[in-house]
Amino acid sequence: MSRFLTKLEIANATDKDDGQWVLIAPLVYQSDVAGQTFTVPAGFHTDLASVPRLPVVFLLTGDTSREAAALHDYLYTEHPVPRAIADAVLREASAVTGVPAWRRWLMWAGVRLWGAPHWL
Known part of the structure; x- marks a missing residue:
């Protein structure tokens, strides 16, 4: 069964309010879709959901599921x-x-359509 095995523990990564975060403890997720368990290490930097700050887009998909982001x-x-x-x-x-479900679909569609440039 897919599940997070640990809780997300983050802190502001900079002295600014710029949306940059750092994990202060590992985040462990067991995925049925991938058939494996992932460990995001402490010290990893994230901006959580990289959603355009356009009001409607952010309202619909921003600041949701920080763990998944x-x-x-x-x-x-x-x-x-x-x-x-x-x-x-x-x-x-x-x-x-x-x-x-409707929000998950929007998030998924967004990364499928516009995520390729971030797949570095």
């Missing part, structure tokens, strides 16, 4: 799975944290 940032940084699986894990992990 931090995990997805890690997957996009380290590439332990193909991009399509990383995006599916975002949707799966969002479901685990209680994000409504």
